[in-house]
Amino acid sequence: MTVVPDIVEFLRQYPPFVEFDPATVERLSAAAEVEFHRQGDVIFSKGAQPVEFLRVIRTGAVEVVSEGQVLDLMGPGEMFGHASMLSGLPPDFDARAAEDTLTFRFPADVASQVLAGPRGLRYVARLLLEDRHHLRTGPPSEAVRDQLRQPIRAAIRAAPIILSPDTPVREAARQMTAATATAFIVDLGDALGIVTDADLRSRVVAAGLSGDAPVSAVMTSPTFTVSDDRPGSEVLLDMLDRGVRHFAVTSPTGRVIGIVEDHDLVAVESRTSFSMRRAIARATTVDELVEASSRLRPAVIGMTRGGMVGLDVMSVFSVVADALTRRALDLAVAQSGESPTRFSWLALGSQARREALPGSDLDSAIAWLDDGDEGAIRSYLNAIATAATGTLQRCGFRPDEHRVSAADPLFVRSLSSWERESRSLIDDPTQKKALVIVSVLVDSRPVWGVETESLIAEAFQVASARPKLLRLLAQFALSHRPPTGFLRGLVVESSGEHRNKLDLKKGAVAPITDLARWAGMVAGVGCASTTSRLKAASDAGTLKEADALSLQEAFELVCQLRLDHQITQLEAGDELDGFVDPGELSPLIRNYLKEAFRLVASVQKRIASETLRAR
Amino acid sequence: MRRPFATRARASAIAKRYAHATVSAGRTPWRLAHYCVVDLELSGLDSRRDEIISFAAVPIDAGRVVVGGAVYGLCRPTRPLPERSVLVHGIRTLDLADAPALDEAIQPLIEAMTGRVVVAHVAWVERSFLGRALRRQGARLRGPVLDTFEMGRLLALERKAPAPSRLLGELATSLNLPVHRPHHALGDALTTAQVFLALATHLEEFGSETVESLARASERTRMYLG
Missing domain, CATH: 2.60.120.10 (Jelly Rolls)
Structure with a gap:
């Protein structure tokens, strides 16, 4: 033979x-x-x-x-x-x-x-x-991917240990060991407490506490709880965001049915994002922060290669970017001394939507709250912004090409000035660049400083009552057309540095995020991820369910492609960009991509004829 | 110990079967015929002077390449290989020292071709070398020999597309087919077989094809060009 x-x-x-x-x-x-x-x-x-x-x-x-x-x-x-x-x-x-x-x-x-x-x-x-x-872009999925896509209850491994507050620590430790649990819940009647392995080490053993002490003396309360139907990926983000590694999972009746820890949710690669968060929070100098941030990109590579879905990787990346931003500001403020005013640092754009990629610009703005000497306030905030953006740049985030940044005086204003500006844009959306600015400001989220809900996005909540603004926004959202006139493959850049390459951001991400922003605003949603905007718009009937689903699928595919592309560039040590050579895509992916562009274009067309006709 | 007479006698038996086997008639629709796709690696292109050093054959039945029926073999040349041929296929004279000489080595190929229409890429090369090898065994190369290069030219004309490359790999790529190990007889034979399936299938868009009509590809191309 x-x-x-x-x-x-x-x-x-x-x-x-x-x-x-x-x-x-x-x-x-x-x-x-x-x-x-x-x-x-x-x-x-x-x-x-x-x-x-x-x-x-x-x-x-x-x-x-x-x-x-x-x-x-x-x-x-x-x-x-x-x-x-x-x-x-x-x-x-x-x-x-x-x-x-x-x-x-x-x-x-x-x-x-x-x-x-x-x-x-x-x-x-x-x-x-x-x-x-389901759209698949790689080999058959792994357990990791499944775990994050399922409701959190799927990650519960055993019934929780629930103890009364007067239980001695020794007895609690015995029960934990017997059940090989890493945490238990303390039932306080009207609230919950939690005690973890780490608490026993630091608050009992290291502190020299007696084993007879009641668990209430070492617990953390209140405890974060999460309802059992939330997807694993959301819970993971919440954990990361709050910096906690254990969550109590509750049934619809409010009963604790399990304790979930980060290990149950993610593979080794993405767990590094937790220890990284600690290193970031502990950094006391810019150098330490830069050092801590150096683990971010390898972690992103690990998560992507480990089979985590692109959108989830982007969320984790964005949460860590938030943490870095916060710490960079802590350090800048510590350096510059007391602030003449309370202020809030806003993440804008993809970071605000939690859809940032390693190659994304971190757009930002500042809103200050108190009256005072504007000159002094401006010079203080300018020093903060310059220091913080400089630190972030050292952490590998490039400065924004379009200069939408708190280092630009245009994006540093008092809250009342932002509100005035927003109202004026809402009242007269025909002003120069109004729609661009509205789009930027709707995607804003405070990451540092005054703890309020999205300050500026709030102002736009009233916007749903402004049909003229919404119509113009719809027009704006429809002005980015994905490439659909295919000629042997995909339409590509015809000139310049990226000749013959496909701009995924301009071609697909922007049309989808713009549409979702508009549809979300019509449905009364302020700043949110594209996925939640699409879902809200579908629930509210702003978008047909099938259209919202099409946009969501196209968005997932394009994000996955952009991420995979940047991961390949990261591994090769190349400059990060969003330009993909269609020739390097497998025919399968090329076909999916064509299909995605077609879907977006057809949804745009439908919205154009249904919405804009109504004027 | 060498027994030239015994070898020759066995050779004639296989060659005789080859000479008398029934081969699909010219009017057979192409998918119903049996083919043997042949590729030879040579010491040069002059059949009077140069020699076959390696061969592969892949059968096609019912319009499918039967991978399990592939044959491959090496032949010991009578003279050292010229350097330029070594550069093409990477086979050196010493690699062939233990191989049987042509007449014996080629028996599996003659068996593989028995009862089948031969297909090759730029077939005049295979035609002249196979013809010579068979004559040494008292047989003639049976026609027709189909040529994937000529079929490719015909398809390009039918489609009003630019003429295809003479190179097998480029033709395969233009048809979105894989290119197997080039300048290795087995790789090239498999590539040629797949190119043949694709070309014959595409040519059917313009009318039904038979063994005979595919054999006349070159003539049809000339008529087209008028």
């Missing part, structure tokens, strides 16, 4: 073949036949005879079609037909060549034998269970 090495090598790049021993793959490849399917050819159809071959795509792409709907698009290395082949039931979808496609087919007797091994079975079982409709 002549072994064809190229086929063996190809198969061994992909699951499940990657796990098989070489002899098995050689046996399989010897039974291979190569088929060519022209674009549009149906390889097998729904309800026909059971499939007698396992097929693996060599080049090209195959669509999974049911009821006229394309459910999935498969690319090189993906296998299909195994469900019908193994079950002996007719296929429940059409397999159709989405482009000219070369496939390997393996007869059932050989393929079943190979797939019936433990490794093959595990893989096939996972494939069959996996939600095939």
